[in-house]
Amino acid sequence: MTLRPDPATGPLDGAFHDLVERRFQRLVRDNPVLATGLGLHQRDHELGDGSRAALLDELAADEAHLGAVEGLDPMGLSPAARVERDLEIHNLGMAIFDTAEVRIWERRSTALDLVGDGLFLLFARDHAPLPERLDAIAGRLEAVPAYLDSAKDRARGPQVRLWQQLEIEAAGELPGLFDEVAGAGRGVVGAAEQRRLETAARTASEGIADYRRWLEGSLTTATDDWPIGRERHD
DSSP, rough: OOOOOOTTOOHHHHHHHHHHHHHHHHHHOOHHHHHHHHHHHHTTTOOOOOOOOOOOOOOHHHHHHHHHHHHHHGGOOOOHHHHHHHHHHHHHHHHHIIIIIIIIGTTTTOOHHHHHHHHHHHHOOOSOOHHHHHHHHHHHHHHHHHHHHHHHTTTOSOOOOHHHHHHHHHHHHHHHOOOOOOOOTTSSHHHHHHHHHHHHHHHHHHHHHHHHHHHHHHHHGGSOOOOOOOOGGG
């Protein structure tokens, strides 16, 4: 009996899905907090690299990925894969435009969003026993100072005053979360693990204090001119 090719599958479907899978694996490798949010817990103890270089590396990788996806002849794809290709091109184009052209990341500090998300996802979800999650949280707390230092490198030119003030407010609130998660270990983990957790919380708070001083210093040259302008959207 001769097997007929599945009419619902195009000859380039496999190549397209391989491209999408490789990008996904890159994103969760380079963005541990994203991976945690998606239920992938191999790197729950890490925050990742917040530096300008890391962001630009991701931009270059996405531009290369977009070129590869656009290079696939849509006539070689199944109808379903053609729709997926169109969505991939649209979504990548928007992400690349935001990073390469709008560049809010150069004028607004948002590192504390990732720090808060990285801890909250582990603390609030019960995907693993609490002692195991607290061990990962300790790792992320220990990583806070280095992550915040790396994120400062993104800033270029005058920062937007309102946006920096929002980040300063977050800097005043996050140490309370650090204390809460450290307190959750009492009576749950061993003495050594609890000492590590409390030390990590203090280390993270010190990193926040240093980062806050840097944020406050950025206000001396800050601007209230935040609109990106119509010309970038034309």
